[in-house]
Amino acid sequence: MRPRDDQRARGRERADAADAIAEGVRGAGPSEIPGRLCHVAVELLPVNGASVSLHSDGMPVQLGASSAQAAYVTEIQATLGDGPCQSAAERGEPVLACDLTAGRDVGRWPVFAQLATEAGIRAVYSMPLGNDTVCVGTLDLYRDAPGELTADEVRTARMVAGVMTVALMALPRGEEYGSGSGVRDEDRWLSGLATDHDEVYQATGMIMAQLGVGADEALARLRAHAFSHSSTALDVARDVVSHRIRFDQD
Missing domain, CATH: 1.10.10 (Arc Repressor Mutant, subunit A)
Structure with missing residues (x-):
């Protein structure tokens, strides 16, 4: 494919992904958006499940998931305090664990890898939520077979994560809950979700x-x-x- 044709194809893919995202959240209330976007991610990418978590005081706070399996594997990471989502949140960049059954990824998170594979998950792709200076959480994508994402698929995953970030930042913040309660702003922000x-x-x-x-x-x-x-x-x-x-x- 010639460079110009390749650019056009990528442009169409981005437009299709944007249309799917817009349709997926159409009519959703603020608290429904994280779960809806998880389902959109599963439709757009070669994954079996997705979840979204905010990271508060070192504890991933799960806001939504596409399936019980995705929710459970996210809870495993929260329980261990270890896994791709923790690494992505700490580094502020995507962490692609392409094979939890052997090799480098098993060495990075041995306990998580064992528990995840027992739960039927063989690969995890974690996308940070935030910007270049602040990571507020992760979009975690799960697959039941080892394998890499293509460059285009990573771009699509990051697009979904970007929309997720904007949606979460648009949710009511602490000042809308009033003051004097003694509860931190970030905790009030999470309370409804x-x-x-x-x-x-x-x-x-x-x-x-x-x-x-x-x-x-x-x-x-x-x-x-x-x-x-x-x-x-x-x-x-x-x-x-x-x-x-x-x-x-x-």
Whole structure:
């Protein structure tokens, strides 16, 4: 294909992707947009699932997913505090784990790779949400077979991530919730979107009080308990909040 024809083809692909994104979010309320865009990503790309998370205080806060499998593998990363989405958030650039069954990617995240493959996922592609200076979260794409994304597919994934970023930034921020509550602006911003993960923050506070430790240590204890009991951080948090688990009695 000649360079000019190649440029035209890419232009058509971008236009088609933009049309699919626009159609996917048409009529959606703010809280529906993350989930809708996850489904659009699955339609546009050779992946089986997608999820979107904000990263707050080192904890991925899942806002939406295209399937239960995608949601579960995202929770694995949140529980471990490790995985492609953590690396993408820290580096602010795409992280493409093309084969979780062998080679370099297994060495980078050995525990996550094992748990992800047990859940039926063989490749993960994490796209940062934000700009060149700030990463606020990730769009995580999951596939049940190893393989690379083409350059055009990476561009499409980044386009979806860009739209996701704009959509999230347009959501009501802390100042629209009023002041004087003692809750941080970023936490108020998340409150309407990730109500399940409010329990993680509440449980972290309870563990802090039970053990007399700081927030980082409390979150690490919660994650360690979840991992050692083959559970997720969110499930353990619910047990803590409901007083089924106390960390000062372990």
